[in-house]
Amino acid sequence: MKGLFRPTSLKRMVFFLIADLILSGVTLYLAYLLRFNFQIPEEFLDSFWLTYGVITGAKVFFLFMLKNYFIIWRFFSFYDARNIFKAHILAYMFFIVIYLVFKEYFTPFPRSVIIIDFFLSLIFIGGLRGVKRFITEGRRQYSMKPTLIIGVNSKTNTIIQSALKEEIDYYPAAIISTEEDEKMADGYINNVKVFDMSALTTIIEKKNISAAILTEKLAQNELKHLVDRLNKAGVTEIKQVKILGSEHEKLENLSIEDLLARHPKDLDLDTISSFVKDKSILITGAGGSIGSEIARQCQKFEASSLILVDNSEYNLYQIGEQIENAKLKLLSVTDKKNLEAVFKEAKPQIVIHAAAYKHVPICEENQEMAVLNNVLGSKNVIDLSIENGVEKVVVISTDKAVRPTNVMGATKRVTELYANNVDAKGTEIVAVRFGNVLGSSGSVIPKFKQQIEAGGPVTVTHPDITRYFMLISEACQLVLQTAAIAKGGELFILDMGEAVKIAELAQQMIRLYGKEDEVEIAFTGLRPGEKLYEELLLDESEQETQYSSIFISKPTQYEISKLTQDIEVLLEAEDKVKALQKIVPEYIRNIHI
Template identity: 50%
Template sequence: MFLESIFTPTTAKRIGFFILFDILISMATIVIAYLLRFNFFITNTFFESMMQMMMVLIPLKIALFFMFKIYFVAWRYFGLSEYKRLILVHVIIYAVFTGLFFIFYDWFDPFPRSVIIIDFFLSLSFVGFLRISRRIYLESSKKNLQVPTLIIGTNNRAAHVIKSADNGEINHNPIALLSDERSLNGTYFSNLPVYTKSSIVEVVKKYDISSVILTEVLESEALDELFTLLHGLGVEEIKILEMFQENEPTFKDISVEDLLARQPKDLDRISIANFIAGKVVMITGAGGSIGSELSRQVIAFGAKQLILLDHSEFNLYQISEELNNENIVSVMISVKDREALEEVFVHYSPEVILHAAAYKHVPLCEENIKSAVQNNIFGTKNVIDLSITYEVEKFLLISTDKAVRPTNVMGATKRVCELYARAIPSEKTEIVAVRFGNVLGSSGSVIPKFQTQIENGQNITVTHPDITRYFMLIPEACQLVLQAASIAKGGELFILDMGEPIKIVDLAKKMIELSGRDDIEIEFAGLRRGEKLYEELLIDEADFKTEYESILVSQDEAVDYAILSRQIDELRYGHELEILELIVPEFKHNTGETRLKN
């Protein structure tokens, strides 16, 4: 314990250590300076002046080192800025000593003035080397333990990563960089060679790269190609630089969301801000995947007040705590409760309503048809009817691609909601719907399910080898929803451009590849009840482009409102499937399960 306490580093011990060695080094440099000045033979005449120089210069040096906080720099963090300060202090010390020499010339005489210059450079070299020696040792020893790393991108973020690696803050040893700029090929960036991206294969092989860090943003397709190439070259660790926390970089692994993400190129934030800013906005289903992201966006775009409405206590609590804004009101009711819902309209007078409340899971809706009808159809009808009664400026219905030629109850109920939103007469309330496909990472969706199976070491279960789905990131989908609402005039059914559909089996293979595991296989379980092989976004091709390429508008013919209302009312008394098929003639209920062998 005694020896342990002696060798345990403290600030006082560090200061004492440096003072002792500064004294010894200063004595040594003065002796060497005299030896160099007199060809390694100091006469008795000048020996006394050498001792006088030590008596004056060394205390002066220690005092100014304290004054300029040289002794308070941690040994391992002594760097270029600290060395610049050390140079400045030395200039001051030797300038002061020179002044004292001329003031007290008789006391110093005889004194060789050239010794002052010689000792200045000797002291700066030896004292500086002492302080940087530990860092040199630590960095050289750590580089042997750090992972040989290739950095993609030549920017300030890359420079910070290199600096963090040099300081031993991350377990990476940057060896080279790749850049899109051909003019940088053959140059050096933070003392590391720069190559063009086209030479990535040669660079990985030449330097035996084990890790790659991305400091620039790549489109999903380019990122997918890069991942496939690096994985084929045996590079298992591929990191994306996210941010810096307390001056240290944080990284994340490439996720399937990164590879599937589609960034809308015509996102109009000004249009969204003009639509939302200063308004009282109510979001139903505010605690769900879509509702919670809409809530974040609405706050970000400057809503005057945000009413979060959800029947789930846990979901509502989570989004309320996350936003933590004084302009937020949390209302815990169900859209099925018309009386309670009406009180909200009376009390808060919402100007914009974003209706995201719905039961969305196909298998659960198949097992609970009545509940799906009550919540999705009658809940939506309540919100639309009250919006018209209380003259809400704009009502927006969140719909789904499952509403197109539905084969399940959930899709059929959402199609009924689209028809009702289109048919109901409304003079002062603009009623619109936005239809899109799956969003990446939403609760209960296929990606979190696959991820859980991989983490548990289970085989991934896919229903059918040919099944496809559309995907979009939640934030981008919600921004496009708000953008569509901003240009709506009432009666439109907007459709978001979801790109090309993705085969779920390919998604599963990519997630296995990203996990780095080789013990996971894919099993085919067969289509579930209500599930279909592929989703569609259009019932027919009669669609028109809007001013934004990412948003289309469907020419959905309005049905007779009186007939539709009567048919919807009949749903209250049972025979739900028959009535849904009557309202939505294209509804072909898939009641069986198709089992497939592995």
């Protein structure tokens, strides 16, 4: 019985058709009554049914042609009311033409009845279509939002069905086809019309669109262009289908990560799988943004065992909750004695070193600890890996190591030099350098989100500052892919795509939150050691690999005994900057390029 009363396109059309047939008869008869002061002469009723048939037939035809029989009751809008008016104009004009051509069949006929019936029919037929919407809106505590669906596919139909069942707070007012499905324009899905992308702005204005739902995965440049068009047209609430076609289907806000993410086209999952599967892997800094994602990826690709090392109990607990059977080791990489015990016990085949202090201002204020953790800690991991016959060591580096202007970048450059020049014996040691990952702890995106939600201002250090960005998951997959092809001694660079202006990023995030008139951007000035832009290469000597997203930079030669001695001097030095500059001569503090 429940299914009997569920609304469908056919039931809705049949209801409106029958209702229009009845209402047209009622309004025509009422027009006659009004014309003759409720006393209709009998001779004028002779042509009543002929008049009814012609007018009603014409109305039904034009209402059908204008898709008025497919309106969803609670979504009745001014645009639909205008179509009812058009249908009436056309129907009554048609009747007038028929009357003038076949006048003898209608005689006697009170012509003023047509004018009266025209207005009565508009009121009754239009009112019927509007009443359900008003009743529904009165019952609901919130109103559904007129929504544009972008993309023509099975998900589009599911969204419309969800709206009909009132499972979502959006109703589909129109569908926009993308380039891939542009041939669908002027068609209908569940009686919602499909328009070409060129009509986007017009449809938003005409149908009072306040939200958009993306049902297709678009290329990043297409997505950015589309979002810009939607924002300019006043649509700031943009949703996308994350999971669909199951009991867990849901809509999620389009995120800034979706707009900025660089999606490598050459991810080789088979290569990653063959590298990771059935291997014992030790990950330092396993509770951090990069380390935890690498741990999840290693679990996904079926590592035989995972040894997760971190000096934060909370971070280690968090990642331990996500990965069953992982061995959790709470210690600092600067604690060589306890770290050695972990190596002896675990006997890892692969070591991924992601432990580091990474926040530039904190490292500037705490130079001793930055050098101790980033340099000594890395040296400990590399040395113990060699001593314990680890097959491969992957050192996570950063674009801040290129011509560093801060302590953090300089310490990472020292680590690169040590990884590339140490006597590795049978261990293959590689460093992988990349830029910022989207949404990592302490990055600008979570910070901007908090500032926007708090009402602003959004703080940016400089109008021209730029950074590279990549999704954490994809960056970590590329790290594993890089490790798989490494032979040892290389410095790899991941292609991060184009640099993004942080000010433009802030503006885009404010638009996505729909708070352009509420939240301002404040420029606070570059912080100590901060660059205007980051680089990934020291020079143009990079070498291509079999993957377009992975390059090899020519390692800098540094006699290892001298480097070891210079590191010892660095660890003991009171002036850490000066000692770092001896090892990394290109390190110029507080010079903003």
